[in-house]
Structures are given as structure tokens and as C-alpha cells.
Amino acid sequence: MTTKHQAKILIADDERSITDGLSAILSDEGYAVDVAVDGQKALERLSSDAYGVVLADLKMPKLDGLALLKEMQEREIHTECIIITGQATVDSAVQAMRQGAYDYIEKPLNSEKLTRLKALIPKAVDKFIVKQTNRALTSELANLTHYGELTGQSEQMRSVYQLIEAVAPSTASVIILGESGTGKELVARALHAKSDRDTGPFFALNCAALPKDILENELFGHEKGAFTGSTNEKQGAFELAHGGTIFLDEVAEMPTDIQVKLLRALESRQVRRLGGKKEISVDIRVVAATNKDLEKALAEGELREDLYYRLAVVPIYLPPLRERVGDIRLLANEFLLRYSRQNNKKVTGFDDAAWEWILSYNWPGNVRELKNAVERAVIMCRGTTIGAADIVPRHLRASGEVPAVVSVRVGSSLADAKKQLVLRTFASTGGDLERSAKLLGTSTSELRGELSRLLSANGNDGGARAEKRPAAAPAGKAKKEEPKAKKRR
Ligand SMILES: Nc1ncnc2c1ncn2[C@@H]1O[C@H](COP(=O)(O)OP(=O)(O)OP(=O)(O)O)[C@@H](O)[C@H]1O
Ligand SMILES: [Mg+2]
Incomplete structure (x- = not known):
């Protein structure tokens, strides 16, 4: 029988009827299954081969379920453990959960329990795979000195790299916070480059550099005849960035009524050109940035709170260089x-x-x-x-x-x-x-x-971590001159 799941399962039990029964059921479910007849053998197998989940009897010869769990922790074996227990030993099963077991199932394994077990195993496998991926990611990024166009080997920058790596594949909106000159634009580009939208456009728009009417026109475009002098139709940034990433720089500088329109576009994933009636669907990832003190901008109503929460599904904070x-x-x-x-x-x-x-x-x-x-x-x-x-x-x-x-x-x-x-x-x-x-x-x-x-x-300063979000106070703000809306490909 071919296996359809990535992770193997180990059944550790000294009762033949249980190992035979479970093996048959789990093989039918498409898992590759191995059996160990006591705790010691289970530990040997877990040490030499990679298993996603081990189903371990609490009472086994040589090494019982709890001792097995403890040994696994000491040897840094990350296989998820589901404890199988007789009713009399439920207390120990609870203790096993405290020691890091994924869950426990009580014997006898009647059809109701088996249904529960079948539902439990894929969840435990998912947890194992997620944890394994995160570990791989963390160790891969732990020694980096560069990431995309970013240079930095501090713990803070490595946390930023990890965050970018983790969120880049999703379409979740990201807001990048940090003082002027900390590299927010480079982070936005890395988010694009590391996503599978990298073959699509990266469209950057500086919300502070444009007067209100032009900004609105750049974002949403217009239909022919929408206003005096508009002799042609024009696509806005949302349409132009379709299939790619739109980078809204200095988003807190955006006039409030445009913020409302932006929020609507983000929620519906649809835009309407100025003077237009038709809703146009857009597939975009939005990345925003600001070097403003966010708490202040929110408190003073400069940045709408509902827009902030929509944008800040994932906030990335870039610490100042002095930290x-x-x-x-x-x-x-x-x-x-x-x-x-x-x-x-x-x-x-x-x-x-x-x-x-x-x-x-x-x-x-x-x-x-x-x-x-x-x-x-x-x-x-x-x-x-x-x-x-x-x-x-x-x-x-x-x-x-x-x-x-x-x-x-x-x-x-x-x-x-x-x-x-x-x-x-x-x-x-x-x-x-x-x-x-x-x-x-x-x-x-x-x-x-x-x-x-x-x-x-x-040089060993710990400083703030990327996930934390201290107020980003612009110090010695050196404003960069940004040309009008530009398309970089
Ligand atoms: N970690 C870094 N590694 C290499 N270059 C960097 C890094 N951070 C910033 N830079 C460089 O510093 C300059 C400023 O970076 P960037 O424009 O991304 O800053 P910013 O945070 O967007 O600033 P502002 O808020 O003023 O727009 C750029 O020339 C960029 O290439
Ligand atoms: Mg910038």
C-alpha cells in the first residue's frame, strides 16, 4: 500500500492485539507504520528514524510511557507523542500531557475512541511538521549576515529576517515601522522578492510626496472624462500592482478620506476608478510603512485605527541603528x-x-x-x-x-x-x-x-526584538526625496 502522508507513525505497545489492530487501521489511512514492542525498542527506533507521531502505551516493559517521554525530551526527539492508557492510569496520562505529550486516549480502543484517534493523528502530524519547519527556518536564518538587500547580523535583524521569511508567502498585509533610514523599503522589497508574487509587479507609492487629488488618482485611477482634462482612462496603483505587491510608503501621511477608500479596497479586494461605476477585482499584497510615532498618529486621528488594524496583520519593527x-x-x-x-x-x-x-x-x-x-x-x-x-x-x-x-x-x-x-x-x-x-x-x-x-x-547589545513594537519616534528625520509614483521591475 502506498503512503500518502509525509510523516511516519510508531506504535509502541506490548499488547499484540493493539499493535496489529492499530497498524492495520493506520495503514488503511495511508500512513507508514512501524511497531515497537517495548519502551526501550521504541526509543531506539525514535532515535534512529524520523517519526511524526508515536502512539505510546503508558504501561510497557523496560521503559514506560512517561519515562519514554522524558528520554525523548532529553535526546531532543521532537516526535509528537499520543499516550494510550488504561482507565486506572488517567492521572498519569494527565501528567504525561504536562510533560509535553500531545494528547491521550483511554483504552479500550472501541470504535468511538478509534474515530477520535484518527482525528487526532493528522493534527499531531501537522504540529510536528510546523514545529520542524520552524526549527529548520530558525537554524537556517540564525547565522545570516545578509538577507535580500538587507545587511545585518544582530539578533534584532535576524528576527526581522525570520519574520519576513514566515509572512512573505501569505497575502497578509504587513506594516513596517521604524525611524527614517532604518531600511523599511528594503524590507518591503524583500517581502515581495521572497513571495511567489515575485514575478508580478512591485509598485511603490509615497503617500507623503503627493497632493491629495494626485494621490487618489494614482491609487485608484480614473475613467475618461472623470474630471476636466481627463481625456484618457488611467489605471491606478491597485490595478497596476495586480498579481504583485503594492508598497504604501509613509501611510500615516495619507489624507483621512483616502484612508477610508483604501480600507474599503483592502476589505473587498475591489477598486472603483474615479468617475467609474464598475468594481474591478484586484489580487494584491499590501505592504505599508511609516516612520511616525504610531501611538501618537493613532491618538491624534492622523491614521485611522480601523485602517491600521487592517494593515497591521503583521507588524515588522526595524530597530534604530544605535540599538x-x-x-x-x-x-x-x-x-x-x-x-x-x-x-x-x-x-x-x-x-x-x-x-x-x-x-x-x-x-x-x-x-x-x-x-x-x-x-x-x-x-x-x-x-x-x-x-x-x-x-x-x-x-x-x-x-x-x-x-x-x-x-x-x-x-x-x-x-x-x-x-x-x-x-x-x-x-x-x-x-x-x-x-x-x-x-x-x-x-x-x-x-x-x-x-x-x-x-x-x-556589540552584544540585546536591544528590542523585531516582534515588539515600541513607538517609532522619528529622530533626526532626514526626509528622503521620493519621485512620484514609480514602478520598479
Ligand atoms: N540593513 C541594511 N542593509 C543595507 N542597506 C541598508 C539597510 N538599511 C538601510 N539601508 C540603506 O539605507 C538607505 C535607507 O533605507 P530605506 O530607504 O529602506 O529606509 P526607510 O526606513 O525606508 O527610510 P524613510 O523612512 O526615510 O523612508 C537606503 O539606501 C538603503 O539601501
Ligand atoms: Mg522609506
Whole structure:
């Protein structure tokens, strides 16, 4: 008999009538079935072969059901376990559930119990497959330094990669949150590229860059004669993105009445052109982004709550660069390579002072600011190594005083307050060790030691995780100039 299911089943019981009966029934259901006549043999089989589900008798020679479950956990065998138990041992079955068994069935296995078992097994198999897939995914993505066009090896970025990988295949709407320059557009493109819509269009529309009427026209299109001067019909972004992804950038800037129309389109998956009567069905995945403080935008009614919930089926939060110092070095080196090639220069690295400044600066413009700073430094650099003078922005280099204010929340530790003060002082002097030491009332050698200690600890920062959604406060917002609606393929 051919098997139609992916996962094999193991029956572990010392009662021949049970193993024979269950084997026959489950084979008929299309499962590949093996039998073990005691707990020890079951454990051996589970260790050497992959099973989706084991049906284990609670009372077995050599190793009983509970002990088998415990051994499976210790050996990291992830097979789902359904316990088969006599009525007298129901308490132990409950205990087995607490120990991670999927479920239990009481003997005798009459037709009612068998029906229940037949319903239970595919569910347990599904759980096994989902867990197995997630484990594979997690370990596959656990060591990544790049994903799509994104660079980053911090724990936070790896969580972002996992989230993208998990949601890309679905049509669930996604909202990407994060300060300006954190890579929201790259995430939107990765979501498209990793989905099976990647052969369809990716259509990006910046809601902040367009006046209301034009935005509405770009989104929904119009019929011929819809308004003065509309001599031709025009397809909107929804129609143009059919079969692909539409990226609504800076969605919180969208005028409220267009938000209402957008919500309707998202709910019905249909759009009506301006001046049109016909509803046009569209198959699209919507990805939105905003660098606004969401709680504020929602509270002040800038972004409609019903639209937000419709968009935020899956929110992806991109942490600011200063919270993932572990990525700064990787990104800086990559940009250095890119811009030396582009500019035909033989710039090969950063000197210590440059690194100290790069790693301690708080990068309010995030990756975009770092990228621009490295590009400028490569162009300015006269030798082969970038020094602090090449990379530190002029306004920070020129200032004679410390402009920054260090705000330390009550509840922070002394060590944390010290760290903030030291790093910010150093950064705001443009990486001038001597001047920083003077300001902090310490010696240059002591400060150097302190900095290297703080910076190596920084690389391991845990920080916020991708799934969490702290308010995304736009700091030092450097607004990117976006051309009008554009189609990228
Ligand atoms: N993780 C990253 N790896 C490589 N490049 C990045 C990364 N994040 C951002 N960038 C680069 O930084 C610049 C800004 O990224 P992007 O436009 O995606 O930011 P954004 O979050 O959309 O910003 P804004 O809110 O201002 O629109 C781009 O040039 C992008 O290529
Ligand atoms: Mg953007």
C-alpha cells in the first residue's frame, strides 16, 4: 500500500492485539507504520528514524510511557507523542500531557475512541511538521549576515529576517515601522522578492510626496472624462500592482478620506476608478510603512485605527541603528567596499579613531546616514585609510562645545548613565580623545580603555526584538526625496 502522508507513525505497545489492530487501521489511512514492542525498542527506533507521531502505551516493559517521554525530551526527539492508557492510569496520562505529550486516549480502543484517534493523528502530524519547519527556518536564518538587500547580523535583524521569511508567502498585509533610514523599503522589497508574487509587479507609492487629488488618482485611477482634462482612462496603483505587491510608503501621511477608500479596497479586494461605476477585482499584497510615532498618529486621528488594524496583520519593527551596534561595523565595511569600487579609489579600511567615533555615534539618520557618511569619507580620503577627520560630519567637528544632552531615565543604572555620558561626549567632540578626556575629567589612556570596554560590550547589545513594537519616534528625520509614483521591475 502506498503512503500518502509525509510523516511516519510508531506504535509502541506490548499488547499484540493493539499493535496489529492499530497498524492495520493506520495503514488503511495511508500512513507508514512501524511497531515497537517495548519502551526501550521504541526509543531506539525514535532515535534512529524520523517519526511524526508515536502512539505510546503508558504501561510497557523496560521503559514506560512517561519515562519514554522524558528520554525523548532529553535526546531532543521532537516526535509528537499520543499516550494510550488504561482507565486506572488517567492521572498519569494527565501528567504525561504536562510533560509535553500531545494528547491521550483511554483504552479500550472501541470504535468511538478509534474515530477520535484518527482525528487526532493528522493534527499531531501537522504540529510536528510546523514545529520542524520552524526549527529548520530558525537554524537556517540564525547565522545570516545578509538577507535580500538587507545587511545585518544582530539578533534584532535576524528576527526581522525570520519574520519576513514566515509572512512573505501569505497575502497578509504587513506594516513596517521604524525611524527614517532604518531600511523599511528594503524590507518591503524583500517581502515581495521572497513571495511567489515575485514575478508580478512591485509598485511603490509615497503617500507623503503627493497632493491629495494626485494621490487618489494614482491609487485608484480614473475613467475618461472623470474630471476636466481627463481625456484618457488611467489605471491606478491597485490595478497596476495586480498579481504583485503594492508598497504604501509613509501611510500615516495619507489624507483621512483616502484612508477610508483604501480600507474599503483592502476589505473587498475591489477598486472603483474615479468617475467609474464598475468594481474591478484586484489580487494584491499590501505592504505599508511609516516612520511616525504610531501611538501618537493613532491618538491624534492622523491614521485611522480601523485602517491600521487592517494593515497591521503583521507588524515588522526595524530597530534604530544605535540599538544594534553589532551591525554598524559590518555595514560600514560593506559601504566602504562599495564606494571605493564606485569611485575607483583604493581605500581599504578605517583607522582606530574613525572606528571609535563610528561605533559611539548615535546615528539619528540610521543606515542612510552611515551610508552617506562612508560615501563622503571615501571621496574625501586622501590615503588608503579613513581617519576620524574624514568621517566625522563637519558640524560636529567644528563645534567647540559639547552640544548634546544626555538624558538618563530615572531607574537606569549608574553604569548605564556613565556609558551614555562617555560615548556621547566622545562622539560630540568628533572623536577627539584629548578633548573628551578633559571634559570628562580623566586621562586619555583611561578614556581609551573605557571606550574599548564599552564598545566591545556594545556589540552584544540585546536591544528590542523585531516582534515588539515600541513607538517609532522619528529622530533626526532626514526626509528622503521620493519621485512620484514609480514602478520598479
Ligand atoms: N540593513 C541594511 N542593509 C543595507 N542597506 C541598508 C539597510 N538599511 C538601510 N539601508 C540603506 O539605507 C538607505 C535607507 O533605507 P530605506 O530607504 O529602506 O529606509 P526607510 O526606513 O525606508 O527610510 P524613510 O523612512 O526615510 O523612508 C537606503 O539606501 C538603503 O539601501
Ligand atoms: Mg522609506
